Amino acid sequence: MNGPVVITQPKTAFQVDRLTIKYDDGQGAVYAPLEDFSIKIREGEVTCLLGPSGCGKTTLLKALGGFVIGESTGGVLFDGQFQQGPTPEIVMIFQENNLFPWLNVRSNVAFGLKFMPREKVRPEALDEMLEAVGLQEAAKRYPHQLSGGMRQRTVIARALITDPRVLLLDEPFSALDVSLRRRMQQLLHDLWEKTGMTMVMVTHSIEEALYVGHRVLVLGGRPAGVVIDADTRDPALKDRYSDAYLQLQRRIESVIY
Ligand SMILES: Nc1ncnc2c1ncn2[C@@H]1O[C@H](COP(=O)(O)OP(=O)(O)OP(=O)(O)O)[C@@H](O)[C@H]1O
Ligand SMILES: [Mg+2]
Structure with a gap:
């Protein structure tokens, strides 16, 4: 006899809860790229963040990593616990290459x-x-x-x-040529298959986001909000020439550019 069908919900890795981050703009004014921003990032998924330059992607990634920046209210829960600072379980690869x-x-x-x-x-x-x-x-x-x-x-x-349990990547491959970039994307994909690690990656490439990500979040607006939240697991979205891919690409481009 078949047992009951159990649908397990994926666990939440990060819960960003009404997060506001304010920066001093250096001219006596305050600038808040994120204001009352909330989102959940699921464990074991590769989430890609896209959005126009300056919209707050790096700010959000740093907040996930527990790097204290600016003045903030609200917070980030990792594993249900308030983030107090960086932990060895979460590793961030910064936008600047820092060897x-x-x-x-x-x-x-x-x-x-x-x-x-x-x-x-x-x-x-x-x-x-x-x-x-x-x-x-x-x-x-x-x-x-x-x-x-x-x-x-x-x-x-x-x-x-x-x-680490979580890898945060800020435009890790932007300086690489196309073929190397593909190899690095493959490396990341293989790594995920081996470990099921939670990853959050900022990228400016829609192609990269759709290829590597299970979920693509597009940020936009001031202060930033999530303008597109797409599940990109469908194999059709891994084929750059499919209708589904082109349709989503068009939708994303219309909000980024
Ligand atoms: N330490 C800081 N002090 C003051 N303002 C800052 C600081 N860091 C970021 N900002 C401002 O906050 C906004 C968001 O910056 P952020 O680096 O998060 O953008 P981004 O989406 O990652 O952009 P890009 O795609 O260009 O990397 C920008 O207007 C930026 O000038
Ligand atoms: Mg950035």
Whole structure:
């Protein structure tokens, strides 16, 4: 006999609750990119954030990561607990590429391990990670001796080696050429398949958002609100030439540009 059908709701990773963030604009006025902003981000999903420049995407991502910025009211719950500050479970890859120039690739990646409890660090983790991102041969090179893609892979490896529960990415591939960008998107996708990690990624590329994301949120307006919230799991949306893809692309473009 069949048992009852159990529909499990995906868990909420982040609950942004009436968040207002105010910045001093440097000229005596206050500017609030986010005002009374609420949203839920589901666990185990890849959520992509799109929106015009300056609308508050990075601000939102930093708030998810617990990085205190500006003056804020409301808050972010992670796992049901109020975010008080950054935690090792959530790793953010910032918009600026920020490797340590005085450390080689291996040491840059190993730097991530400093934040882990010693008993959780496996000695082979470093080599495995360098292998996974294809940087073993370049392990002794310094950042200035790397291509843009290698630098970005080093940044990603440094974030992933800590085995975080959540990965926040702010336009991680924007400086890369198209073919490398596709490879990095694939790497991210493979990583998600292996770990089911919660990821939130800001991107300016609609194509990237639809390819990598399970859900695409388009922010817009002042203060920012969610203008499109689309489930993008449908395989038709992974095909850039399908009608469904083109239709959604047109809808998103009409609010971004
Ligand atoms: N530390 C800060 N102090 C003052 N204003 C800030 C600060 N950080 C961001 N802002 C302002 O807040 C607004 C939102 O910035 P944010 O960086 O979140 O935008 P964004 O959507 O990520 O833009 P982009 O796509 O260009 O990266 C902008 O008007 C920006 O000038
Ligand atoms: Mg930004």
